[in-house]
Amino acid sequence: MSSLLKHRGLLLLVIMLMTVFIVACSSNEDAASDSEKTTDPETTEELNEEGSSDGELSGDLEIQYFVGGYGDSWWKEVIADFQAEHPDLNIIEHAGPNINDEMRSRWVANDPPDVVYIDGAGSSETQMVEDGQLMNLTEWVQDIELENGDKLIDSFIVQPGTFDGDIYSLPLVFDTWGTWYDKAWFEEEGYTVPTDFDSFMESMKEIKDKEGIDPFVTSGQHPYYFLRGMLFPAFGAAGGEELLADVIQGKEGAWTSDVVLETMKKVEEMQKEGMFDSGLGALNHTQSQMNFLLHDNAFIPVGFWLPNEMANDIPDGFDFGFIPSPMQDAGEPFAIVPDLRPLAIAEEAKNPEAAKAFVEFVFTRDYAMSFSEHTGAIMNLTGVDLTENDQVPAYLTEANAMINDPDQVKIYEKPHPMSADLETPVGDALMSLMLGNMTAEEFTEAAEKAAADYRE
Structure with a gap:
């Protein structure tokens, strides 16, 4: 009797172990099945587009x-x-x-x-x-x-x-692009903070004569810094949002218009008077910003990121000053083109x-x-x-207050950014003008051709 019970106990144990094994196999198969479902590309895409089953x-x-x-x-x-x-x-x-x-x-x-x-x-x-x-x-x-x-x-x-x-x-x-200067330096030396293009030129001449430096710097490797930072506000001030839209969209005749030529004559004047950094063509944006911080130059057109980007290189006592780029005629408010x-x-x-x-x-x-x-x-x-x-x-609260004062600043909105297919050739021509290898008239012709190519 004892032997029979032992055999029955052994048989029961075997049956229980087999049952556990079968259940385990079944669970593994179900898990494998679930895993295949979640890794199926179509199911994954469905989850991505519609979220999980509980709406998350x-x-x-x-x-x-x-x-x-x-x-x-x-x-x-x-x-x-x-x-x-x-x-x-x-x-x-x-x-x-x-x-x-x-x-x-x-x-x-x-x-x-x-x-x-x-x-x-x-x-x-x-x-x-x-x-x-x-x-x-x-x-x-x-x-x-x-x-x-x-x-x-x-x-x-x-x-x-x-x-x-x-x-x-x-x-x-x-x-917004604007023109930066060192407020502390200007106050110490009594230099003029420009309010229009004429005072801009006078201030640069004064600094050039006294300091023996080229007053204005920008990134020659990235001509769009000058295009967006100086020319767009100039076009807005001279011809309003209509002209700004026309040059950005490459409208026929926009770049060879009289008002654009007058603006480019100002750039040509800056070049002829030796206001641009002589090493302009080789400078990237961080090198130009470093030169500015070291007072190798006095003015630079950059956006609000300048102080943050150069935070580790700011000399002691340097105080960032910001004005909208002073390309407008005397008596006109500053022009801002949001970027x-x-x-x-x-x-x-x-x-x-x-x-x-x-x-x-x-x-x-x-x-x-x-x-x-x-x-x-x-x-x-x-x-x-x-x-x-x-x-x-x-500097940000001061600039924000200035930008929102209609007596000081007029805001001109562009329809959308300029396409790279137009901005690149226009920038190349702009560099030639700034380096003295092209006249204002030649620049406008080159820019007009770039616009015609862009429209095709």
């Missing part, structure tokens, strides 16, 4: 952003906050000073990241729109609201650029819902204040009072 955002979200003078600390803060709100998302950052070049092959191959911040060398919003790379946001943006219920579309300092009436990006950064840095969604975005959620997340007045603290620049939203924040640099 999931899948990969790829964000591309250029890291230049504004740094990346603000981006890190915003992305971390967004990640905390959407833990099921896998956020992949593509960032750096050369990111536009590094990501170009993916854009060409129609495999872009979901969100792109368009800034820095090698990027062109207009080119991307012309190439069909950006999502049309015209209808979607109408329903976005800020934290207090204000419509985002009504809360931009400057409205988004349009292409045939459609919106393909939202302007994140309100920057917006936009955020966009790729037309071929793999996770468009997450991309839209991120873009909407970024545009708040709290993040606008944070942006000024991190970067020393302005986010493109109204209703943000910088004057009460002691973490915002003085």
Whole structure:
């Protein structure tokens, strides 16, 4: 009897072990089946586009952003906050000073990241729109609201650029090119802060004679610094937004118009009087900015990123002063042409819902204040009072007050950025003029030819 019970006990143990083995195998097969479902490309794409089954955002979200003078600390803060709100998302950052070049092959191959911040060398919003790379946001943006219920579309300092009436990006950064100088140095030496082109020339002559330096510097390797920083305001002041739009869009006859020629004569005068740095052609933007900080030059046209980008190289006692570029005639107000840095969604975005959620997340007045603290620049939203924040640099609050004073400054908006296909040849001709290898008349003819080529 005892032996029988032992055999029965052994048999029961074997049966139990077999049952466990079968259940385990079944569970493994189910797990393998589930794993295959989540790695199936079509299922992954469906999850990316529609979010997880419980309505939360999931899948990969790829964000591309250029890291230049504004740094990346603000981006890190915003992305971390967004990640905390959407833990099921896998956020992949593509960032750096050369990111536009590094990501170009993916854009060409129609495999872009979901969100792109368009800034820095090698990027062109207009080119991307012309190439069909950006999502049309015209209808979607109408329903976005800020934290207090204000419509985002009504809360931009400057409205988004349009292409045939459609919106393909939202302007994140309100920057403006202007002319910088060292306030402390000018006050100490009694140099004149220009108020128009005539006083600009007089101030540069005074500095050239006393200091023995070439007063004006810019990046010869990037002629668009002078084009956007000096010429666009000059065109706005001389011919208004209509002329500004015409030259940017390459309208027939715009570059050879009398008003453009008169403006280019001012540039020719600067060249003939020896105001440009003699080594201009070889300078990149950081070298030109360093020369400016060392008082090898007195004036430089740059955006609000200048102090932040050069923070580690600022000499003791240097005090940044900013004025809109003084290319206008005497008696006229300064001219400002906002240079917006936009955020966009790729037309071929793999996770468009997450991309839209991120873009909407970024545009708040709290993040606008944070942006000024991190970067020393302005986010493109109204209703943000910088004057009460002691973490915002003085030059920015002063410049902001000046820009918003209609008695001092008139703002001219451009329809959209100039296409790289036009800006590059115009910039090449501009450098020839600034180096004394071309007359103002020859420049306008070369620019007109570039515009004709662009229109074809």
